[in-house]
Amino acid sequence: MRTASVAKLIGLCLVAGVLVAGMAIPVVGAAGLVSNRVSDHVAATTVSMMDSPPPLMTTITDKDGVPFAYLYDQYRVLTPPDKVAQVMKDALVSAEDRRFYEHNGVDWLATLRAALRNQSDGSVSQGASTLTQQYVKNHLVHVLEREDAGGQKKAQEQTLARKLREARIAVQVESQLTKDEILSRYLDVVPFGGTIYGIAAASQAYFATTPDRLTVPQAALLAGMVNSPTFLDPESRPDKAIERRNIIIDRMVENAKLSREQAEVHKRTPLGxxxxVRPLPTGCVGSGVEFGFYCSFVINHLTRNGFSLNELKVGGYTIQTTLDRSLTQQAKLAAETQVPKTTEGIANTAAVVRPGKQRHEVVALVANRDYGLHKEQFQTQFDLPSAVENKFGAGSVYKVFTAASALEKGGLGIESVIESPGSYASRVFRGGAPGCPGTGEPFTYWYCLRNHDGSYPPRMPLKEALATSPNTAFVILEERVGLDSVVDMAYRLGMRDTLATNIAGVPPDPKSKQKELRVTQADFYKKAGNASFTLGPAPTSTLELANVAATLMSGGVWCPPTPIVKVTDRNGKDTGFTDAPCEQVVEEPxxxxxxxxxxxxxxxRGTAAAAAKDYGWTRPALGKTGTTEEYKSAAFLGATPDYAGAVQVFNDSTSPRGICVKAGPPRLCGEGDIYGGTLPARTWFDFMMKAHANLPEKPLPPVEPRYLRP
Structure with a gap:
């Protein structure tokens, strides 16, 4: 005891003397001032260490709480002391600090030996850092100064001043934490190579186990890595790793933690x-080809609503989402069945939203593409408002908005008979197809259009028009209610981020030389008086289309499409994350x-009847197909009281050609022949049949007489 006390005194005097000499302070007052500043810095750093937890991995789960994605810069999971095997603690103490349980943060005997050796060498070549000092250094480098390269460098510089600072902080830490707490914090913060930090991550990555189940050879190998994880990487340098592991096992014998006989058995154990050897995958690419788009949407949704990406990577959150794994897998399979993932230039995307008057939960987002293969093109498919991927539009699906506007204006019901002539020349709108037969006026003064073929009667009920989709009928309705009303209805029902993009499907660019790219879609159509809006030629989000169907099936209540059930912090406390409130956008009747x-x-005669029949669909459901004029895209929107969904098939190549589906597999061609009732409807009925397989059939809501035939 007397020897230790003398050594401690000598060590303190030696280090203090070196520092004073190095400062070359001319007056005692100045020395006192500097000393106070150093003390203040040490105290402040200690407080920061106590109050600054290390970066933690964020976990994203499905609706049942099963993880499917992870986000991190440092792969780390905190582990309480009682969840770490004793052999791991024994191995670490034996390897790094045999007197750990005896000193108060600084091993003065070892410090004295190191100081004398360093004085002899004329450098700081020998450390003698205790586990507590190592914890201080690692916390500074990997936590407090994680984003400051200068601060990290300073925390690792080989100077006596840094050593003294580290020692003083270590003593402070020892006064505030128990030995087990220090050991636990050390094991949580220390790096084990690459992005692997802490004992839990290392146990998983190197041995596919947990810290409480580590064996002696495993614990010794990990304990041996802490000071040189790259040099002792067991995957790239197994011989060096085994050599170091066996040295640690021998030290465990010296430290009375193992018998010699046990040690010899453990030293013969293969690396195993x-x-x-891999950490858990980070980011949405790591979530797999099925869930990548959904993962990306989750991150985008959170960053739009108050979280930063960096916060998600270090915060240790658990994000429970509304993802339905089974439905997602069924939807992806359906998308790939209709348009194989290897099909050049043709994308097939689907979104499914659960209707409700309190929330619209997004349960599936898929594409025939695998997330990551066409990342530049597809990463933003569901990440509104950054872009809308289908640049060619949803076609006649937009007639839903015209019909809604007409019903709201009054004097019209779903059984009311409306005009549907074979061709029509509007006296309200301009543009359209060249020539206005029979008008006697130059075509530039009219919006002229024809129906798809001559099979339509000149008059029909609105319900039949919605099922068979005559173009002229809805342009006539658009004249009646006004284009502004139709565009506003599209926004109200759910096309909010879509209409906020320009006609190229990206955020408006005020510097663009093309005026149509400087304004939103909503303003473009209103200002141009372009009646084609009801025919859906503009870029459209698959997710927002699905949410439109959810709004209609929710009694006219729009809610933001959300993937979030709840977000809890690293301590398991609910963060209180909430989405924007729902809105009653049209009256329920x-x-x-x-x-x-x-x-x-x-x-x-409905445009999706053939697809429904092929899949044996008989449930009550709303539905609307759409096809763009040059067959570059087609869509289907549908919903039951249980699920609302949308599918869009579109050309995603750099060649603006149509899509052919007859006489062979889907392909790009000169003259397209795709319709919303083909690939899009077939995709929808395919996965929706499976999604509803075990659900009772539910009727559609009743209709008030004033909306039948006023």
């Missing part, structure tokens, strides 16, 4: 590394009437 008005698309 996980195959492959109107929404109910339109839902029923759209229920004929899968029946009789």
């Amino acid at each position: 590394l996980a195959e492959p 109107l929404a109910n009437a339109l839902a029923v008005g759209l229920s004929g698309d899968d029946q009789d």
Whole structure:
């Protein structure tokens, strides 16, 4: 005891003397001032260490709480002391600091030996750092100064001043934490190579196990890595790793933690590394081809609503989402069945939203593409408002907005008979197809259009028009209610971020030389008086289309499409994250009437009838197909009381050609022949049949008489 006290005194005097000599302070007052500043810095740093937890991995789970994605800069999971095997603690103490349980943060005997050796060498070549000092250094480098290269360098510089600072902080730490707490914090913060930090991450990455189940050879190998994880990487340098592991095992014998006989058995044990040695994947690419788009949407949704990406990577959150794994897998399979993932230039995307008056939960977002293969093109497919991927539009699906506006204006019901002539020359709108037959006026003064073919009667009920989709009928309705009203209705029902992009599908660019790229879609169509809006030629989000169907099936209540159930912090406390409030955007009787008005698309002459029949669909549902004029895209929107979904098939190549689906697999071609009732509807019925397999059939809502035939 007397020897230790003398050594401690000598060590203190030696270090203090070196510092004073190095400062070359001319007066005692100045020395006192500097000393106070150093003390203040040490105290402040200690407080910061106590109050600054290390970066933690954030986990994203499905609706059942099963993880499917992880976000981190440092792969780390905090582990309480009682969840770390005793052999791991013994191995670490034996390897790094045999007197750990005896000193108060600084091993003065070892410090004295190191100081004498360094004085002899004329450098700081020998450390003698205790585990507590190592914890201080690692916390400074990997936590407090993580984003400051200068601060990290300073925390690692080989100077006596840094050593003294580290020692003083270590003594402070020892006064505030127990030995087990210090050991636990050390094991949580220390790096084990690459992005692997802490014992839990290392146990998983190197041995596919947990800290409480580590064996002696595993613990010794990990304990041996802490000071040189790259040099002792067991995967790239197994011989060096085994050599170091066996040295640690011998030290455990010297430290009375193992018998010699046990040690010899453990030293003969093979490395037994996980195959492959890998940390958990980080980011959405690591979530797999099925869930990557959904993962990306989750991150985008959170960053739009108050979280930063860096916060998500270091915060240790648990994000429970509304993802339905089974439905997602079914939807992806359906998308790939209709348009194989290897199909050049043709994308097939689907989104599914659960209707409700309190929330619209996004349960699936998929594409026939695998997330990551076409990342530049597809990463933003569901990441509104950054871009809308289908640049060619949803076609006649937009007639839903015209019908809603007409019902709201009054004097019209879903059984009311409307005009549907074979061709029409509008006296309100300009543009359209060249020539206005029979008008006697130059075509530039009119918006001229024809129906797809001559099979339509000149008059029909609105419900039939929604099912068979005559173009002229909806342009006539658009004249009646006004284009502004139709555009506003599209926004109200759910096309909010879509309409905020320009006609190229990206945020407006005020510097663009093309004026149509400087304004939003909403303003472009309103200012241009372009009646083609009801025919859906503009870039459209698959997710927002699905949410439109959810709004109609929710009695006219729009809610932001959300992937979030709850977000809890690293301590398991609910962060209170909430989405924007829902809105009653149209009155419930109107929404109910339109839902029923759209229920004929899968029946009789409806444009999706053939697809519905092929899949044996008989449930009540709303539906609407759409096809763009040059067959570069097609869409289907549909919903039951249980699920609302949308599918869009579109050309995603750099060649603006049509899509052919007849006489062979889907392909780009000169003259397209795709329709919303083909690939899009077939994709929808495919996965929706499976999604509803075990659900009771539910009727559509009743319609008030005023919305049938006023």
